[in-house]
Amino acid sequence: MATLILPAPAKLNLFLHITGRRADGYHNLQTLFQLLDQGDQLQFTPRDDGQIQLRCNLPELETPDNLVLRAAALLKHKAAASAGVDIYLEKQVPMGGGLGGGSSDAATTLAALNQLWGLGLSIKELAELGLTLGADVPVFVEGQTAYAEGVGEHLQPVSLPEKYYLIVTPEVHVSTALVFQHPDLTRDTAPLTLAQLLNSDWKNDCEALVKQLYPEVALVLDWLIEYAPSRMTGTGASVFAEFPDEFSARQTLHKLPSQWRAFVAKGVAQSPLWTELKDAV
Numbered sequence: 555m556a557t558l559i560l561p562a563p564a565k566l567n568l569f570l571h572i573t574g575r576r577a578d579g580y581h582n583l584q585t586l587f588q589l590l591d592q593g594d595q596l597q598f599t600p601r602d603d604g605q606i607q608l609r610c611n612l613p614e615l616e617t618p619d620n621l622v623l624r625a626a627a628l629l630k631h632k633a634a635a636s637a638g639v640d641i642y643l644e645k646q647v648p649m650g651g652g653l654g655g656g657s658s659d660a661a662t663t664l665a666a667l668n669q670l671w672g673l674g675l676s677i678k679e680l681a682e683l684g685l686t687l688g689a690d691v692p693v694f695v696e697g698q699t700a701y702a703e704g705v706g707e708h709l710q711p712v713s714l715p716e717k718y719y720l721i722v723t724p725e726v727h728v729s730t731a732l733v734f735q736h737p738d739l740t741r742d743t744a745p746l747t748l749a750q751l752l753n754s755d756w757k758n759d760c761e762a763l764v765k766q767l768y769p770e771v772a773l774v775l776d777w778l779i780e781y782a783p784s785r786m787t788g789t790g791a792s793v794f795a796e797f798p799d800e801f802s803a804r805q806t807l808h809k810l811p812s813q814w815r816a817f818v819a820k821g822v823a824q825s826p827l828w829t830e831l832k833d834a835v
């Protein structure tokens with residue numbers, strides 16, 4: 555089979571409620587994952603010597619703990635000894651910014667190698683494997699904009715109006731673990747039904763704390779809110795402003811102070827991953 559070239563879309567958390575802390579220290583969430591039409595790209599070229607190699611446009615990501623290699627290792631256990639692959643990762647999504655790039659790369663790798671190595675695993679089985687790599691992997695495997703509970707594994711597809719987002723990533727590194735450990739984190743939001751959530755004002759329970767710990771995030775949000783409804787995604791540091799059309803999103807992008815890295819993306823109901831994988835085989 556020839557090289558497979560596949561997308562790994564980014565996501566936003568349109569709302570993120572923290573409803574409690576589990577015995578193992580992880581937090582239960584109610585969150586709305588919005589998939590985007592922008593993301594990373596991966597290329598998979600099969601090889602028959604059992605080797606798995608990763609190259610990346612950012613060489614510092616060519617390490618064994620890259621989620622792409624960890625995803626490949628999970629499937630290698632189930633594949634023939636000769637099954638190998640050369641993977642090239644074109645990284646575009648800002649890292650550690652709450653946009654899910656690493657998790658999406660892992661999901662695309664699971665889907666691609668399942669196909670290339672003829673493993674025949676179902677989407678559900680791939681999502682379960684993905685959850686062992688990170689809480690955000692299942693939504694990218696299942697490939698639909700969805701409401702999630704638990705740590706992100708109980709997924710229910712949701713149909714939303716088509717919106718455009720201006721996504722800004724300040725130059726600060728927010729540690730997800732630090733945010734979840736912090737005593738001031740809001741972690742007792744009352745659970746709501748999905749209908750109540752969809753009809754309420756959307757918020758992110760990590761936002762107040764992250765703004766306080768990282769004033770640059772507060773600066774970006776204060777700037778964006780003058781133009782459109784704006785919030786933080788995940789545990790930050792990226793924030794997004796929501797627009798009804800691409801033109802208004804791009805107009806605001808042009809006004810943005812040049813020190814902030816930003817891009818415009820469209821919210822999509824379906825991940826381009828599965829459609830492109832079907833077209834490729």
Ligand SMILES: C[C@@](CO)(OP(=O)(O)O)[C@H](O)COP(=O)(O)OP(=O)(O)OC[C@H]1O[C@@H](n2ccc(N)nc2=O)[C@H](O)[C@@H]1O
Pocket residue numbers: 567579580581582583651652653654657687688689690704705706730731734735787788789790
């Ligand atoms: C909260 C979200 C929302 O999308 O944030 P972002 O990572 O996207 O910013 C994700 O679910 C994050 O998932 P992920 O990034 O995979 O988190 P992990 O690496 O599994 O967790 C890092 C650390 O955060 C804490 N953690 C994470 C998720 C969760 N629901 N409760 C937690 O308490 C744990 O202490 C864990 O050790």
Ligand SMILES: Nc1ncnc2c1ncn2[C@@H]1O[C@H](COP(=O)(O)OP(=O)(O)O)[C@@H](O)[C@H]1O
Pocket residue numbers: 615619620621622648649650651652653654655656657658659660788790
């Ligand atoms: N393929 C990958 N792409 C990006 N980051 C990765 C990847 N594999 C492992 N990582 C590690 O995961 C961390 C968080 O990645 P990312 O998914 O971009 O952010 P977030 O979880 O905030 O959405 C990075 O800082 C990096 O150390």
